[in-house]
Amino acid sequence: MDDTLHTFRSNALQWLEGDERMFDKLSALFLKNVPQQMAVLSAAVAANDLQGAELQAHALKGAAGMIGALEMRNHAAALETAAMAGETELLQQHFKALADYVAQVTEALSRT
């Protein structure tokens, strides 16, 4: 297990209170749902749909928090805040950073 995955796992196991089986189930759900969520978010950002971007970023923030991917959660939160504040010029920027993290997380979780 690489360091990134180890970090996620140990973060998540704090709130899951050591339930590894639950972490595995959450990872599987995360991997299943994230591509679709990112696609929707990407479309919302491209269309400057602030409300759509906000809701999708919020969902990704929650998912990242649950599997212990704190950096990804912080970027999703920044994107959500930018959308709420109507800062359209920041959306693209945050989305790009978030997409990079999502790729990393997905890769790490896929290797389990």
Added chain:
Amino acid sequence: MNILVVDDDEMIRMVLEEKLQEMGFTATTADSGPAAISLVADNSYDAVLLDLKMPGMDGIETLQELQKIDHCLPVIMVSSFGDIASAVQAIKMGAYEFVEKPPQISRIVLTLRRAIEKATLEREVKQLAKNLEETDVLRSAYEKLKELDQMKTSFIASVSHELRTPLTSIIGYAEIVRIKFERMVADSSAAGGSGVSEATQINGHIERLISETKRLAGLVESVLELAQLESGTIELKQEPLQLQKIIQSSAREFAMRFADKGLSFTCQVDDDLPLIQGDDYYLAKVVHNLFSNALKFTERGTVACRVRATGKMIMITLSDSGKGIAPGLHKGIFDKFSQIGDVMTDKPKGIGLGLPIAKMIVARHGGSIAVDSQPGRGSIFTVMLPVERGGKG
């Protein structure tokens, strides 16, 4: 305990549902505010875990709707990272607590238990307050009724007193007029005077005046007596007495009157009746009233009185072959003024106080009175009086 988990996020629903079930709760999930509202409307939950930020109806709106359905339902908000402001707003609106996502399972459980305990106490306190309020309302209504009853009793008593005095005077003066008039007529006829038929007519009027006034005095006496019995202002004696003496005395008095009406009358009293404790004056009144009713309501046939001891009771039965009473009226005849209702259809033969008075006296002796009757087949009145009894008369 039944918990409803409301979150649009499939991951959190899955974790909370499974974890809560592991901890011994029953968990149900809803993926939106409207879904949660319809579940709460149709089911009973002990607490709700409610996501703050959901597409469509958010947590705050959902909270308001849930509170409309069940004001005591504890709701714990599950807020996202960095969403403290909304969580605080929810608390101000009546949410029990908020936990931040991802929520520590043991903290969720602890919060749920506390919330449920608080809601249970709140419901109990509300119920107690409601009971207390109802008790207060009942108590004041009861006090008011007691007061009204007391007022009515003293009113009847004072009115009866006021009525008795002039009635006694009227009867007295009417008697004097009758005597004087008779003398005048006698003197006038001795002197060879005429007008005998007119004198007879006037005499009839005076007789009528006296008998009607006596009847009215009797009614006033009954009303007064009933008022006194009801209010408990008279104390009944508790002396050993022989019931057969009372019965036989009344029987002698009424034998002639039954015979005058062409009725066959028998009275059979067992020799070995035990003594009873009571008030001879009032028990005589019971027997008198029963005999009096039998006389009033029996046009032909028989009236039979039978008195015997049965176990620790003395049973008096009075059977007649009178017109009888419909079963639907059996209970009512022991109510005050029960004959009043017949005024328009059937000429009443009293104002219906004899049986209520009898019932009250018998009850004050620890006994009971009942009737068995069918229209056209006569009536049987049964009085049961205890030989030995506790309590006061």
